[in-house]
Amino acid sequence: MFPNSFEYMAPTTLAEAVELMQRHEYDAKVLSGGQSLLPMMKLRMAAPPILIDINSIDELRGWKEESGFLRIGALTRHSELENAVELRDRYPLLAETAVWIADPLVRNRGTIGGSLAHADPASDWGAAMLALHARVEGIGSGGERQIPMDDFFVDTFTTALEETEIATAVLVPKPAGRTAGRYLKIERKAGDFAIAGLAIHVVLASDGTVAEAGFGICACGPVPLRGKRAEEYLLGKKLTPETIDDVSRMVPEDADPEDDLRGSAAYKRDVLRVFAERGLSDIAKELQGEGVVG
Amino acid sequence: MKIQLRINGRTKESDVEPRKLLAYYLREDLGLTGTHIGCDTTNCGACTVLLDGKAVKSCTVLAVQADGCDVMTVEGLEGEDGLHPLQTAFWEEHGLQCGYCTPGVLMSGYALLQSNPQPSEAEIRSGISGNVCRCTGYVNIVKAIRSASAKLAGAADDTPSESAKEVAASGKKSD
Ligand SMILES: Cc1cc2nc3c(=O)[nH]c(=O)nc-3n(C[C@H](O)[C@H](O)[C@H](O)COP(=O)(O)OP(=O)(O)OC[C@H]3O[C@@H](n4cnc5c(N)ncnc54)[C@H](O)[C@@H]3O)c2cc1C
Ligand code: FES
Ligand code: FES
Numbered sequence: 001m002f003p004n005s006f007e008y009m010a011p012t013t014l015a016e017a018v019e020l021m022q023r024h025e026y027d028a029k030v031l032s033g034g035q036s037l038l039p040m041m042k043l044r045m046a047a048p049p050i051l052i053d054i055n056s057i058d059e060l061r062g063w064k065e066e067s068g069f070l071r072i073g074a075l076t077r078h079s080e081l082e083n084a085v086e087l088r089d090r091y092p093l094l095a096e097t098a099v100w101i102a103d104p105l106v107r108n109r110g111t112i113g114g115s116l117a118h119a120d121p122a123s124d125w126g127a128a129m130l131a132l133h134a135r136v137e138g139i140g141s142g143g144e145r146q147i148p149m150d151d152f153f154v155d156t157f158t159t160a161l162e163e164t165e166i167a168t169a170v171l172v173p174k175p176a177g178r179t180a181g182r183y184l185k186i187e188r189k190a191g192d193f194a195i196a197g198l199a200i201h202v203v204l205a206s207d208g209t210v211a212e213a214g215f216g217i218c219a220c221g222p223v224p225l226r227g228k229r230a231e232e233y234l235l236g237k238k239l240t241p242e243t244i245d246d247v248s249r250m251v252p253e254d255a256d257p258e259d260d261l262r263g264s265a266a267y268k269r270d271v272l273r274v275f276a277e278r279g280l281s282d283i284a285k286e287l288q289g290e291g292v293v294g
Numbered sequence: 295m296k297i298q299l300r301i302n303g304r305t306k307e308s309d310v311e312p313r314k315l316l317a318y319y320l321r322e323d324l325g326l327t328g329t330h331i332g333c334d335t336t337n338c339g340a341c342t343v344l345l346d347g348k349a350v351k352s353c354t355v356l357a358v359q360a361d362g363c364d365v366m367t368v369e370g371l372e373g374e375d376g377l378h379p380l381q382t383a384f385w386e387e388h389g390l391q392c393g394y395c396t397p398g399v400l401m402s403g404y405a406l407l408q409s410n411p412q413p414s415e416a417e418i419r420s421g422i423s424g425n426v427c428r429c430t431g432y433v434n435i436v437k438a439i440r441s442a443s444a445k446l447a448g449a450a451d452d453t454p455s456e457s458a459k460e461v462a463a464s465g466k467k468s469d
Binding site: 002039043051079104108 | 295311312313314315318339345348350351354356361420421423425
C-alpha cells in the first residue's frame, strides 16, 4: 500500500521547519513518529501534498527540568519515557503510561508530541497530561506560546494548534511533594487502544493531605477528559477508604462515554470507578504505607 | 530522492520515491524478501526490522527516513558460521509453523535479547507483543527465545572476554 505522492522535506532546525510550515500552510503536515499519520496516508484517509519530517531536529528531543517544569521535547518517543529511570521518582506517571501505549514496535517510533497533536480520544498521553495539568508549547507565525491541557483538545482529532503551528514540547509542572502516579487501562487485546483508561496523579503535603490531585480519562468522550470533580474534592483531604470511595464515584461523572464495539457506556463508567478505587488504594499504600487503607 | 544507508553492515545508495515505505524498498529495490509484509496497516509486526538498533514496523517508516541510518533485517542475523543461535533455537523448539510471522518475531526477539539478555517469560511476552502469530499460540516462540537466551549466556561463559581473561591471569576475582 502506498500513500499518494507528496513532497518530502526534512529540516534540521526548528527555525527552518517553522519557515516551511508558514510557506506551505495548508499543504504541509508535520511527520513525527508517523505511527498515526503514515497508516492514515496509506489508507488515503490523509493525503498531504507536503510532509515536513521533524525527526532530524535535535532541539525537539529529550527532556530537562527548568523553571518549575519538566520540559519534554515533542519528538521524545514513547519508549524513551517508558525507560527513563531518572524520571521514575518525580514523574512516575510518565513510565506508567508509556508502557500501555500500543506495542514495543510502535513505542520505538511514536512520539509524545505526535500523540497529543493527533488528538485521538483514546490517546493515553492525552489522559496522562491532563492528570499532570501539563501545557503544550507550540511555535508558529505568532511566535512561541503555551497552551494549557484544558484548552488543548478542541474536538476529536482537533487541537488548539494552528494549522501552521508546530508542537515543540510538553511542560509538566514539578511536583511539590511526594508523588505517585498510576495508569490503568483495559484493552481488547495486547497493544490496542483503550476501552477505557484512567491516569491518576497524587502529591501529598508533609502533613499527609493531598496537595495535588489529577485525573485524566481516555476513550470515554470525544476527547480525553479531566476528572475535575474528583480533583477538587480530594484537595486538602487524606487518602482514606472513605475519601477513595467517594472519589471513585465522582470520576465517572466527568466521563462522557458512548456505546460502541469496545463496550457499553455503562460498562466504561463502571470500569473508571473500579480503576479510580484500585489506583488510589495503591497510591495510598505507596505514599502512606501499608495498613492505612483497608 | 537519493538516500544512503547501511543494511546488514553494507552501505547502499539508492534513488527512491518519498512515498516508498522501507519494507517495500527492502523487498523490491534490494531483493531482501526476508522482511515480510503481513497486514500493511501497522498491526502485525511481520515487517519488523531494526532501525539504528530499535525494532520498528518497516511498513510504517518511509525509506527516505532511513537515510543515514543503520538497518538490520532478518538476513543480517546469520553469521559466517551459520544460523544465529536465536534462529537455531526457533528451529529446535518449533517456534514456527507457516513461518510468515517469523522474520518479524526474530527481529523483535533479537532486539529484546540485546537490551535484556536474560528476560523473564513475562518480559519475553511483552517484548514480542507487537508481533502477531496466527499459528503457534506463542508457547513455542517464548520457549525458543528462552532457549536462545540460555545458549547465548552459555556461549558468553565459554568464551571469557579479554578483560575476564586478564583478571584470571592476574589471579584476582572480579566479584
Ligand atoms: C497498532 C497501533 C496501536 C496504537 N495504540 C495506541 C494506544 O494504545 N494508545 C495511544 O495513545 N496511541 C496508540 N497508537 C498511536 C501512537 O501512539 C502514535 O504514535 C501517536 O498517535 C502519534 O504519534 P506520532 O509521533 O507517531 O505522530 P504522527 O503519526 O507523525 O503524526 C500524527 C498527527 O500529528 C501531527 N503532528 C505530529 N507531530 C506534530 C508536532 N510536533 N506539531 C504539530 N503537529 C504534529 C501530524 O501532522 C499528524 O497529523 C497506536 C498506533 C498503532 C499503529
Ligand atoms: S506489515 Fe507492517 S505491521 Fe503488518
Ligand atoms: S508461524 Fe504462521 S503466523 Fe506465525
